[in-house]
Amino acid sequence: MIFNNLEATRIFYLPDFPKVLLAIFSSNLTVDVVKNDTLAYGVDEQGYITWIHLLNVDMEYATPGLQHLTDELKAKVESYVQIKIPWVDARDFVVGQVVEIEPLQRFQLAKVNIGNQVVSIVCGAANLHLNQKTVVALNNSVLPDGTLIREGDVGGVLSMGMLCSLSELTNRPSAKGIVSVKSKFENGSIVNLLQLEDWLC
Numbered sequence: 001m002i003f004n005n006l007e008a009t010r011i012f013y014l015p016d017f018p019k020v021l022l023a024i025f026s027s028n029l030t031v032d033v034v035k036n037d038t039l040a041y042g043v044d045e046q047g048y049i050t051w052i053h054l055l056n057v058d059m060e061y062a063t064p065g066l067q068h069l070t071d072e073l074k075a076k077v078e079s080y081v082q083i084k085i086p087w088v089d090a091r092d093f094v095v096g097q098v099v100e101i102e103p104l105q106r107f108q109l110a111k112v113n114i115g116n117q118v119v120s121i122v123c124g125a126a127n128l129h130l131n132q133k134t135v136v137a138l139n140n141s142v143l144p145d146g147t148l149i150r151e152g153d154v155g156g157v158l159s160m161g162m163l164c165s166l167s168e169l170t171n172r173p174s175a176k177g178i179v180s181v182k183s184k185f186e187n188g189s190i191v192n193l194l195q196l197e198d199w200l201c
Helices: 071-081 166-170 193-197
Strands: 008-014 021-024 032-035 039-043 050-052 094-104 108-113 118-123 133-137 153-155 157-159
Touching: 021 039, 050 071, 118 157, 166 193
Parallel strands: none
Antiparallel strands: 008 021, 021 050, 032 039, 039 050, 094 108, 094 133, 108 118, 153 157
16 A cells, blocks of 8 residues: 555545445545455545545444544554554635625635635535634535535536535534634634534624
8 A cells, every 4th residue: 555645644434334434535536446354445546545434443432423533543554454553634624704705606615815815616505794703614625524525616616615514623513604614713714624613603
């Protein structure tokens, strides 16, 4: 196995697939999938590992969704792949402030300040408003349910991520609409999904 250690690593427990851990190693496009009795993994066109599904892992007491990278969890993954992994903290979810809203035919185009730049994101939430601070899932981020977020064309407009609702961030039912973040958190701050309630209004 060849790992691209320039990419951040995230680990998710997938409650819909008992005893499965999803480890993300790269945002590169997966071009091939290899499987055996204990794991399945994807590789990009250069042969680097992009993701790994670890099968039959004892995670009975884990909270579904994004996992905190404890030493114990790192060791568990490494025991499956039989290699020492260079772990890097993920920075997928950040605070963004809506600085401009443009109506589209079915949605709205939000210009969102994420600290180091302003990105354009198509949003259909009814509670979107100017100057609102919310949680932005950046390009190539992975939601707790395993959904990959990529830049793409939405109704002829480039959308560079996603403004998140509580259900998307926690993988549990909630009221519709994007979340609002407390004003004390600066644009671009990395959102801790494991302590999300501390961030929200």
